[in-house]
Amino acid sequence: MTPDHDLVLRGQRVHGPQGFDPAEVGVSGGRIAAVAPLGAGLTGAREIELDQDEVLLPGLVDSHVHINDPGRTEWEGFDTATRAAARGGVTTVIDMPLNSIPPTTSVSGLSAKVAASTGSRYVDIGFWGGAVPDNLGDLRELHAARVFGFKCFTLPSGVDEFPPLGAGELRTALAEVASFDGLMIVHAEDPGSVSGAPSGRGYEGFLASRPPEAETRAVAQVIDAARETGARVHILHLSAADSLPLIAAARAEGIRLTVETCPHYLTLSADAVPEGATSHKCCPPIRDRSNQDRLWQGLLEGVIDCVVTDHSPSTAELKHVESGDFGAAWGGVASLQLGLPVVWTEARRRGVPLETVVSWMTAGPADVAGLSEKGRIRVGGAADLVIFSPDAALTVDPARLEHRHPVTPYAGSTLHGAVRRTLLAGEEIDFSRPAGRLLWRGEP
Numbered sequence: 195m196t197p198d199h200d201l202v203l204r205g206q207r208v209h210g211p212q213g214f215d216p217a218e219v220g221v222s223g224g225r226i227a228a229v230a231p232l233g234a235g236l237t238g239a240r241e242i243e244l245d246q247d248e249v250l251l252p253g254l255v256d257s258h259v260h261i262n263d264p265g266r267t268e269w270e271g272f273d274t275a276t277r278a279a280a281r282g283g284v285t286t287v288i289d290m291p292l293n294s295i296p297p298t299t300s301v302s303g304l305s306a307k308v309a310a311s312t313g314s315r316y317v318d319i320g321f322w323g324g325a326v327p328d329n330l331g332d333l334r335e336l337h338a339a340r341v342f343g344f345k346c347f348t349l350p351s352g353v354d355e356f357p358p359l360g361a362g363e364l365r366t367a368l369a370e371v372a373s374f375d376g377l378m379i380v381h382a383e384d385p386g387s388v389s390g391a392p393s394g395r396g397y398e399g400f401l402a403s404r405p406p407e408a409e410t411r412a413v414a415q416v417i418d419a420a421r422e423t424g425a426r427v428h429i430l431h432l433s434a435a436d437s438l439p440l441i442a443a444a445r446a447e448g449i450r451l452t453v454e455t456c457p458h459y460l461t462l463s464a465d466a467v468p469e470g471a472t473s474h475k476c477c478p479p480i481r482d483r484s485n486q487d488r489l490w491q492g493l494l495e496g497v498i499d500c501v502v503t504d505h506s507p508s509t510a511e512l513k514h515v516e517s518g519d520f521g522a523a524w525g526g527v528a529s530l531q532l533g534l535p536v537v538w539t540e541a542r543r544r545g546v547p548l549e550t551v552v553s554w555m556t557a558g559p560a561d562v563a564g565l566s567e568k569g570r571i572r573v574g575g576a577a578d579l580v581i582f583s584p585d586a587a588l589t590v591d592p593a594r595l596e597h598r599h600p601v602t603p604y605a606g607s608t609l610h611g612a613v614r615r616t617l618l619a620g621e622e623i624d625f626s627r628p629a630g631r632l633l634w635r636g637e638p
């Protein structure tokens with residue numbers, strides 16, 4: 195008898211719209227072809243029975259990853275980043291337009307990205323474009339080349355080739371993006387409210403140089419500009435919980451606004467940053483515990499839409515790992531391979547169910563980016579699947595990370611949750627044969 199499907203997976207806990215259910219999932223041609231109650235008797239050419247301690251999740255979608263390739267490939271590359279993603283259960287990555295050279299601020303910059311990734315894609319990859327002062331007339335062309343949207347900064351980004359937009363330029367850019375119903379994603383910190391970080395091994399000086407007001411002021415400006423222009427905007431890596439009431443009010447008003455936060459803001463806190471531990475430096479900064487509590491509240495109330503890593507590594511040298519100088523170190527946390535266990539471990543402690551965390555890291559970012567076939571286990575969707583053991587203990591050994599550099603604030607942490615297998619389009623990821631596809635905005 196010919197089997198119904200290429201592959202059937204069966205488990206007691208399969209992630210669905212109502213949480214976890216006992217189910218069978220049939221996969222054909224790389225897509226989910228059937229979801230049925232456990233015992234329905236789907237047949238597959240291959241079959242996978244989940245163990246009692248395992249759950250079946252949709253592949254994670256990480257819409258905030260800096261791969262830095264080409265041009266700063268020594269920081270991270272497509273090969274290492276997408277292998278790390280695969281090991282961490284992330285099957286879709288959207289690459290940020292800066293830190294690579296050239297940046298993705300033109301169609302030729304986008305072509306350079308595609309070329310650099312060829313032969314090195316272990317998971318599916320899409321690209322964000324960038325909006326900088328001198329390319330605002332070219333955004334439509336880049337939109338037509340099907341980037342998922344445009345990233346801009348409201349203050350210096352850290353690299354000279356990706357300058358920020360001034361207040362007037364932000365409005366111009368948003369008006370342009372609104373004209374073709376695109377999406378602007380914004381690094382929102384107010385330049386007038388931040389100061390240069392002092393040198394030294396203490397975290398407090400760096401933290402004080404980027405106060406919460408820097409974020410709340412910039413978020414308010416972005417909201418005003420979105421209201422004026424009608425553009426759809428997304429706030430990147432929200433750290434300051436003081437911004438949440440502004441965001442909630444803007445949404446109540448009908449402004450098209452979405453928001454993300456990151457694992458480090460949800461799990462690390464300023465008082466626990468070890469002296470000289472520049473692996474914790476990022477912008478905006480990791481703040482105090484009460485701020486962290488309010489970010490969790492924001493997620494649970496739906497004011498924050500999703501959790502993505504903002505994986506932004508550099509070399510150990512640029513991280514000033516040796517000197518531990520917070521003033522000099524590159525700002526960026528590396529966590530692509532660890533996002534799910536990191537967030538789940540803290541969620542578990544807080545009594546937040548796994549299905550909720552999973553939605554923040556799958557359907558949440560997929561919806562922001564408009565990836566309609568990713569992030570959910572449902573008929574017609576991509577068969578990107580993760581077999582995860584939520585209770586397994588994991589001690590983070592940096593030597594086992596696939597990231598190009600093993601610098602991470604989670605080194606030595608004991609976490610819950612192990613990614614056992616990652617499937618992309620119905621096939622278990624083969625680390626000797628990269629099979630990730632390129633993803634384009636609006637493509638089915």
Ligand SMILES: [Zn+2]
Pocket residue numbers: 258260290504506
């Ligand atoms: Zn970033």
